[in-house]
Amino acid sequence: MSPETSSTVRRTRLTPEREQELYEAVVDLLREVGYEALTMDAVAARTRSSKATLYRQWKGKPELVATSLRQCKPVSVSDIDTGSLIGDLHELVRLHDEAEIKRDQELMRGLSHAAFQNEDLFRALRELLIEPELANFAELVQRAVDRGELAPDCPARDFVPHMLFGGALTRPIIEGVDPDPEYTHRYIDAVVVPALGLS
Amino acid sequence: MSPETSSTVRRTRLTPEREQELYEAVVDLLREVGYEALTMDAVAARTRSSKATLYRQWKGKPELVATSLRQCKPVSVSDIDTGSLIGDLHELVRLHDEAEIKRDQELMRGLSHAAFQNEDLFRALRELLIEPELANFAELVQRAVDRGELAPDCPARDFVPHMLFGGALTRPIIEGVDPDPEYTHRYIDAVVVPALGLS
Structure with a gap:
């Protein structure tokens, strides 16, 4: 067979x-x-x-x-194509906001702890959940390069997911509150956009 | 009394x-x-x-x-003053590297899980450990403003700790490996420096 x-x-x-x-x-x-x-x-x-x-x-x-x-992911990066990279990043936040991402934050927090203690779970999450979504991110960024918005050799281009998730993950630790859409839109404009040389 | x-x-x-x-x-x-x-x-x-x-x-x-x-913190931001903001950020990585931060990553990972389940620990860590270090960060950034390196109204200036910790926290999730000094120096040059308009 x-x-x-x-x-x-x-x-x-x-x-x-x-x-x-x-x-x-x-x-x-x-x-x-x-x-x-x-x-x-x-x-x-x-x-x-x-x-x-x-x-x-x-x-x-x-x-x-x-x-x-x-x-069961409420939002996939592959659904997003507004025609500009800045637009795509903000659209991602808007879609997550509509999908009530708050519930997911608690779920993912518990899961990320389990993943660091369980190698099989870590591997499965990376292969089946994270890597496919990173491939979608890479495509979204590549489209910005193809449109001439983003320099192909921009050193920050490989760090778009790090910047986005990093801004969200660190807010509870640094500011004592969970990220909300206002914060994430502000973080994108203050950090991600200038790091990518888009402003 | x-x-x-x-x-x-x-x-x-x-x-x-x-x-x-x-x-x-x-x-x-x-x-x-x-x-x-x-x-x-x-x-x-x-x-x-x-x-x-x-x-x-x-x-x-x-x-x-x-x-x-x-x-028992091996490195404090308050010990760092190289005379330039870019120099200070890279010095922070060098000092952490020398202090074998790897051991601390595991400690802090377990602790951050406990902190999200225990409100008193969360509050104590923020008040006694995180907030004093954030004040040192704010001073380090203020010195760069005073030297004329950093625009006082730079939107990313309040996000320096988010960018640094975010880059470190997300690497295991996104790339499947822990951050190392080579990675962190690269992240600073690719993300933090342009976001702050220093390059």
Whole structure:
């Protein structure tokens, strides 16, 4: 059996709708109990699936959690194309604001702690959630280079995700409050735009 | 008894040398067992002091931990004054590198998780450790304004700590590796320097 046939066989076990329901159930469980306490038994019970199906389709808990988070992400960088890099960055904040990112901050904080203690989860999150989104970021930045907005050799061009996530991650530590859209728009204009030589 | 007299009385209970030993013992314990599992009993036993003394002098575990971290910090921003802002930023990285900051990254990661789950620790760390260091940062930046290097109304001037810590905090998540001095020097030149309009 070729890998493709094998994958087709696996995929037919759940309809896309059932799959999406399952991903949402995993994210709900994650919010309720956290990564450590989440068991494949609980996922199987909540979604009325067999553990064998879960393991066959997603390999294990780290992969199932990372895939679920990706499939339930409220906003993807790949959806954004306003025609200018500054516009794209601010649009990203607006879309996250509408998607009530506040709930996600708590989820991701717990998860990032778990990821630093669990190498398999760290790897699964990077491969299945973070790297695909970084590829979308690189495309968004490349379009700005293609339009002639951004110098192709700009030293900050590879650091766009670092700047954006860094501004958000550090605010609670430095200012004692969570980032909000006003803050993030201000950070983009004060830091990201001049670092990229766009202003 | 005036607050000042009271503070003098309290301070005489331990010599500065004994106090520093105690701070180092607390940081050692923190590395060994983490914040949650660290008890005032263990600190008392390790340092051969009475719990009454510990509570009288430091109020509680969050304050004792935050003060210990501050007193054992290998590098303070207040020690840095190279004569230029770019020089100061790179000097900060060099001094941290010499102080083997790698050990501290693991310590601070565990602690930051504890701080988001424990409001008293969060408050103590901000008041006793972070805010004093932010004041030193503000002074370092103000000197650059006074020297005429940095525009007083530069929008990024209040974000220097966010940029520096953000670059370090995001690298493991985005690139899968911890920050090292080569990376941080590169980040300063690519992001912080142009954001501040210094290049």
